[in-house]
Amino acid sequence: MSLSEEMSGACTVVPAVAGAWPLAQRVADQLNCRAVRLADEARSPVALFVDYDDLWLQKCMAEQVSPVRVDFASPGLQYRRKSGQNELLGRAVGVKGDTRPLVLDATAGLGRDAYVLADLGCSVTLIERSPVLALMLKQALERASISAITSVQLASSRMQLQSGDSRAYKISQETVIYLDPMFTDRRSSAAVKKDLSVLQALHASVENEDEQLFVWAMSQPVRRVVVKRPLKSPALHHRKPSHVIKGKAVRFDVYVL
Ligand SMILES: C[S@@+](CC[C@H](N)C(=O)[O-])C[C@H]1O[C@@H](n2cnc3c(N)ncnc32)[C@H](O)[C@@H]1O
Structure with missing residues (x-):
């Protein structure tokens, strides 16, 4: 199969x-x-x-049955935008002064982090290997491109979607690779947000994707690799990052190559 x-x-x-x-x-x-x-x-x-x-x-067959949508104009994302919560992720990929890096989001998921980066001014290529999520992202980008909210329209114009496995993608040297793999560490499962638990159910069969993706990303000829991790989890592959940017619930391990 x-x-x-x-x-x-x-x-x-x-x-x-x-x-x-x-x-x-x-x-x-x-x-x-x-x-x-x-x-x-x-x-x-x-x-x-x-x-x-x-x-x-x-x-299906779960107590928690809240719907999960991809919607770049959602109140949640607009709040995140206004509250300044995006700055940590921006700093992690290297947004500084007039610098706006080219980002490859190799684990696009629901596209939220990609949207945040595009809203900060980065050009973002989103790659998602789940055909279901890729379809949801495609439709969300189409809706965003005609959104009545100017910032949503502008951010969507900086996002390009590819469906498939990131590891098959040819990457240019100026790129920053961003990884937010599913957290397979059981100790962190309580911290997994409700909507991400739907993604976990969708991908129950994929094991060790975090380690595999990390090894792939680190072997690419890129400037920087950024990995989102649960606050207390060890670094992937036990490789010490160049620096770490800590938030309240997650941290970004930054590898400057
Ligand atoms: C935790 S989610 C990412 C959430 C995302 N950062 C967001 O803000 O919505 C991880 C996603 O990475 C995708 N993924 C895992 N390995 C991949 C690969 N090799 N290529 C493309 N997508 C991959 C999974 O299908 C899943 O949807």
Whole structure:
């Protein structure tokens, strides 16, 4: 089974309203997933709900069933923007004065960190290997490009999306690689946010991705590699970073190469 089939097996497509059934079937074909008419029939860890102009993930058979969307104009991201919480991530990739590095976000996920960096003025290439998330990111970028919020539109114009494995991507020397792999360290699981737990359910079969990605990133001819880590976890591969930028819940390990 290919990686994309394995990951798509973790997800079932469900129409949000009965009329969206043909659309749900098309999306399921595109993602190589199963489609069912009713959420109760989904037997996978996660369901992708499809509506005419919306798309969201929800955990199946779980107590916590809040929907997870990719929405760059969401109040949460706009608050993060205004509260200045983005500065640490900006500093970690090397935003300083007029310098705005070219960033490769090799673990795009829900695109939040990529959006933050683009909003700070960086050009960001987002790579996501989950076809489900890549589709959600694609639609979110399309919506952002016509957003009524000028800053959202501007940030989206600095974001380019690629679907696939980052390790197959050809990287230029001026790039900073940013990694936010799934935290596989069990001790940190309590700290994993609710929406990231949906991503974990979607990718239950991928093991040691953090170590593998780190080894790949460090072997690239780039200026800098930045890794987001839980505050108290050891550095990946036990490799001491050049410096560390600490936030309240996470830290950024910065490797200047
Ligand atoms: C913790 S999430 C990233 C969250 C993201 N920083 C955000 O702000 O929304 C990690 C993501 O990396 C993706 N990923 C892991 N290994 C990858 C690879 N080799 N290439 C592309 N994406 C990968 C996973 O599919 C997952 O969606």
